[in-house]
Amino acid sequence: MTRSKILAFACGTALLTGLLFFGSAAVEPTDACAGNCQFDWWTVPEWGHASSCAAAENSCYSNAYSAASAECASINKGLCQVGTFTPSACYWGGGKWNVDCYLDYKCDGGPEFPF
Numbered sequence: 001m002t003r004s005k006i007l008a009f010a011c012g013t014a015l016l017t018g019l020l021f022f023g024s025a026a027v028e029p030t031d032a033c034a035g036n037c038q039f040d041w042w043t044v045p046e047w048g049h050a051s052s053c054a055a056a057e058n059s060c061y062s063n064a065y066s067a068a069s070a071e072c073a074s075i076n077k078g079l080c081q082v083g084t085f086t087p088s089a090c091y092w093g094g095g096k097w098n099v100d101c102y103l104d105y106k107c108d109g110g111p112e113f114p115f
Contacts, residue, residue, distance in 0.1 A: 037080035037106040044068045044105065049098045053090035056099040061085055064103035072107035081106040 044067045048059030069079045083104035090097050 036108055038109040041083055041104040041106060042068075042071070043102050044071060045100070045102050047098060047100045049094065049096040051096060053097045053099065056090060056097040057087050057101070060087055060099045060101040061103065064101055068103055068105035072105075075107065077107035077109055079105060080108045 044064050046060055046064035046067055048056045048061070048063050050056040050059050064085070065079075065082065068082065072079045083106070084102075085104075086102045088100040090099050092098070
């Protein structure tokens with residue numbers, strides 16, 4: 001009886017290890033296109049304004065995403081990956097709520113990306 005428990009434990013441990021190894025590799029979002037993206041993160045600053053702070057933050061993200069896409073397109077590359085989105089505190093100005101923000105991004109290119 002003890003031998004079968006040890007064998008069952010060993011098989012279960014091996015199965016769990018395999019699932020963790022291969023399962024985490026399949027869903028890791030940050031490395032999904034790492035082989036096709038440039039090495040370094042670039043940062044684009046933007047701002048957004050709207051009638052609420054949440055809408056201003058959404059506007060800022062949308063503007064930053066569009067700017068990052070345009071930056072990649074200007075060097076004939078596509079937007080490969082977006083990273084950290086950093087919004088500022090919301091503030092009132094010009095009759096609307098405003099948010100300044102930064103968005104990290106990578107363009108297509110991989111290791112041969114010309115800097």
